[in-house]
Amino acid sequence: VTLDGQPLDGAAVTFQPTGGGNPGPGSYGRTDADGRFSLKMVTDDSPGALPGKHMVTISTSGDSTETDDSGRLLSERVPSPYNDLGVETNVPEGGTDAANFDLQTAGS
Template sequence: MPSEHRLLLVVNSARTAATLLLVAAATCLATSGCSKSDYSTVSGGVSLDGKPLDGGAIVFVPETSGPLAYGKVRPDGSYTLQSSGGVEGLKPGNYVVTISYRSGQPSFGMTLAQIQALEKVPISYTTPETSSLHEQVLAGENVIDLKLTSK
């Protein structure tokens, strides 16, 4: 596949993720099943090779159906999650976790390899299809620490 097609695939994937977030938010607002009482809180820390990750984005993608939950990794490696529509937490269930932390913004004309080179975490953690991080969220408060390795 030519590099410009791979770049378009990455850009289209980002657009698809943004569209999915908007659809999930609209669905949540349009249905009565989005009560805050249905949601569990999730917080924790993210480390890479034993050291706190000092930034990035974290997404919990449901393994079946339901809204995504997302958050920012703070400079001390800690995070908290919110679901589409700004609701704190997420519904109990099984999730695959993705983490991305880029050293800069991709620019037009970059190849897929150049975009991937911006990642500070191993590429395998950045997509639901390749992430080995699978977590179960239980009812109530959850503390989930994620230990990434570069090997």
């Protein structure tokens, strides 16, 4: 995950399966200093995500303790729709290590 071309450290990444009925459990992860993440199932922490279409949200709010130079807590850095509505992506059978999200803020 990058934001304006830079790795986004500490962002929460959630994958929620879409579809009719009960599409199954979602997955979650957190980005590292390089913007990389690994997903775990919310039900049992097993690795990965269910195959199929997902709505993906990426957020830096929540348990963030990052502050600016004056010591104020930073607010959400990830722009909409990534941090609220989500964006659709497809997880292929067998998974992937190429789920890249290149986020841009307004004016970038």
